[in-house]
Amino acid sequence: MEVVRGMRQYIIRRLLLSVLVLLGVSLLVFLVLHFMPVDPVRELLMQHQTGTAPTTEGTISDEQIAELRKQMGLDQPLYIQFARFVWNALHGDFGQSWRNKRQVLTMIIANAPDTIELSLAGMAISVTLGVVLGTVAAVKQNTAFDTIAMILAVGGVCAPGFWLGLMLMMVFGLKLGWLPPIGSGTWRHLVLPAVTMGIGGAALVARLTRANMVEVLRQEYITTARSKGLSERIVVAKHALRNAMIPVVTVVGLSLGHMLGGSVIIENVFGRPGLGGLAVDAIWEKDYPVVQTTVLMMAISYVIANLLVDILYGTLDPRIRYN
């Protein structure tokens, strides 16, 4: 009973802390964009006049600028602007894109499924590959397989994702023609980007799984399980792996952040739509409402993922005391 109460209190505390962190993230993004050396009103007016690049500065009158500044609420004190931004965001209103006048939330909703699909597929590959590689390396400790697996894991951590993507695209997409090198829409389009994304994560998971498995395989309860006459497969899969997996959960949760950050690059390499591509395009086009919302959404996902991992961690390992 006390454990349940402790866990509930912990979850409430973590939720409140997450809300504070998210408020801080919103403030940071808001301030960064507010203090940009670019005047959003001038930028917007110039884009309206030209339709594309800001090239007609001379034709904009001060009255036009003042009028639009008032309309956008930019004449208000900073704290009121921030409060309104948070209030509107809580009501699902993230403003309009300066480029195409579409609602930013609509653009996010249109692009998010592609990024979520890629991140989940990448994570599935990294966990499967990492756990299998790490477990076999631990079981076959100090053999050639162990050495090769760990060299691959170290290489996977150090290889830049965009290079790995280009290499996979070159070999499997262009030379062998097995998979489409760019684009999206079918599962075949997902394979190369997901493998690219998964390899970096798999390397980390493999190293951690191996380290934990080596530790767990030395424990007395494993000797007991063996002495009961259980097969080595059952000992490894049922007794050792379950216990070795607990710290791996944390890494998997944290790797969601790397996947979201990595999506910026991977989507760019494979010409896939998604939040990463949306953010980079918006940076180049100085479409700040889109940048602000995309960054915020990614940070929110990361904070929520961390929260879930923390809660899951305690559920998996009852020894962890929440108070």
Added chain:
Amino acid sequence: MPEQQLAQAPKTGAKVGKVENAQLRRFFKLTGVIIGTVILSIFVIGAVFAPVLSPFDPTEINQNDQLVPPSAKHPLGTDQLGRDVLSRLLYGARLSLVVGFVSVGIGGAAGTVLGLIAGFAGGYADLAISGLVDIMLAFPGLLLALVIIIFLGPGLLNVMIATGIGSTPRWARLVRSSVLSIKESEFVSAAKAMGASDTRIMFRHILVNIVAPVIVFSTLGVGGAILTAASLGYLGLGAQPPTPEWGLMLSESRNFISVCWWSATFPGLAIMLSVLAINMIGDGLRDTLDPRLRGRI
């Protein structure tokens, strides 16, 4: 000081020296460290002697030598503009290593000061700094550096600043936890009792005692900074053409990989090998200086 103690002092010093020598010997016996040092030395020599070793000008466009495969004249081939890939890689090593070290310098300095203040002062200072660190850590991976680049604008110098600031929260967290673990030590109490100022205690007593994790984290951070900077370069937010930066080289060659495998393969290999070498040395340093850091860093 009693004579007996005076006589013992040099002995203690000699013992410490022996321990350090033993540590150094153990460090250089580690296979990973040997391999890492050899690879990194090749990159450093290549970077330092780039003007001598480069067979061609790294930015010189040659219309007659476009997309030439590796040959005796161009050992690593040429790119879509006829520029020699080897020459560009050698000059690129300069940029990548400088970016790696400067970024770590910026992130390390800022994070160490923040972590020292948060850990030592406690109270509201700790609350404010830890809050800021938590907020910055809520940005996944590359995104924090991207947000900073949006503010500063593209360019190599800004990449170093963005990468440095992006790594600051991790530095601050590491230093804070290290400070917390030693600030109640007797030597800190003794310094306080002798009337030492807070600044003196932080920098002269505490900082020197957390130097092991700082060195290890710096080394491993260089590899991470090279990767982040290359990623920003790939997105076009770092060095601008015709700079021979490795990430930018990859970005420029991506449209030609079906006909020119070498111009994308070698810059990527250079990034991977340099990061690998630095990480191997970092792992060795960690295992030698403070094995308890395994899993934390």
